[in-house]
Amino acid sequence: MKTLVCRQYQSPKELSVIDTAEPVIADGQILVQVRAVGLNYVDGLLVQGRYQMKVPTPFTPGGEISGEVVSIGKGVTEFKIGDPVLANVGIGGLAEYVSVYAKQALIIPKGLNFPVAATLSQSYATALFSLRKRGRLTAGEKLLVLGAGGGVGLAACDVGHALGAEVIAAASSEAKLQAARLAGADMLVNYSDSDLKTSVRQLTAGGVDLVFDPVGGDYTEPALRTLKYNGRLLVIGFASGSIASIPVNQVLLRNRQVVGVDWGAWSMAHLDDNRLLMQEILNWIAEGKLHPPHPNQCTLADAGQNMQALLDRQVVGKTAVVF
Known part of the structure; x- marks a missing residue:
């Protein structure tokens, strides 16, 4: 599968797309075929080693994804093959397939497309x-x-x-x-x-x-x-x-x-509470109380360049990498 990788702390424009093996899911996980990934300011900081917490290299950036469930691990009952989902994964999102713990994922409601869903969380x-x-x-x-x-x-x-x-x-x-x-x-x-x-x-x-x-x-x-x-x-x-x-x-x-x-730290320490928070946001969108805008879009090959544009504060709104 195609994956964006940060081999060493570097400018986002120097990130490279490589071929890697699809992830093998563990118990309690689902495998998501990624359709869109939200780019964030923090992604650019992480790949430069400028964030408060440094991620050991090599790693794949990308914290929020949307896509379809293609495989289900043991013990997962709330999803089925083909479900459209969104998830906040921290890192690792800028790849064609991502393994996600079921507690991190939510069903995307009808009417919400993959790029918008990937730029919500x-x-x-x-x-x-x-x-x-x-x-x-x-x-x-x-x-x-x-x-x-x-x-x-x-x-x-x-x-x-x-x-x-x-x-x-x-x-x-x-x-x-x-x-x-x-x-x-x-x-x-x-x-x-x-x-x-x-x-x-x-x-x-x-x-x-x-x-x-x-x-x-x-x-x-x-x-x-x-x-x-x-x-x-x-x-x-x-x-x-x-x-x-x-x-x-x-x-x-x-x-x-x-x-x-x-x-970010609160959400990782309070998975159930954060899930309720995210579900409330999705409910408000469905009710017309919130109106997330359509993001700018780019390809995986252009993700690094668009990350740099976020750091340079040249972007209005959000940007989604679309597969």
Whole structure:
């Protein structure tokens, strides 16, 4: 089978496609013929050895997949051959066949195609886990989403809107902001040509209740300063490439809070709870409460180049590798 491999920590553009043997499934697993794989910012960090946790080389990147069940291991009763499924696998997804533990997989509901299904789990699960569980967002609150044109940012706009928040989307280009508006944003801020703190305070007549920050760098401090009394800042990631240093007196003022979010670690430690979270997301999509956008698409041979584009923040929304 065709597999994308990272032989050593390297630029994503240097990844190579090789032939490898199909995986042999263990008890409790299913074998999935992969139809699509979601690319994520973290994939590019992993292949460069720049993520907080380093994966020993060689390895195959790709954390979220969709496809069809082609084989079933002993003890698996919830799936049958031919079922369309999605799964979050951490690594190993960028291959034609992937073995998956049944607890990691969910049936794709009717009406959801493979590319959209493959780009759901990391962005939408991160958004819902962050906003509801870590950020305690309630209906009527004001939510500021940084990096609102990226995959997780668009999901945060969509989920925030579904939870009843007033969503302020901040991004670096008009194309990204228009995508955020389609995802449910009520107000838009282009922080490449305006002051983030001033613009947000003017738009909201005083500030916001919750900040969703997957960007970091120079944007975290002005975002923190947009928070009202008892406001919360969610630290999601560092797509800017740098980790912010903030004046902690700004946390003390107005009883603000800075809250860390690591959905990935939580999901691996709480498989059953994460499965319920993902099923809720799929149910909301089926009910029309959430509207995941159609991703950009590429081939396996072009996956490395598209990973680099994510790192360079050139992509609006998500990208799926389609087989």
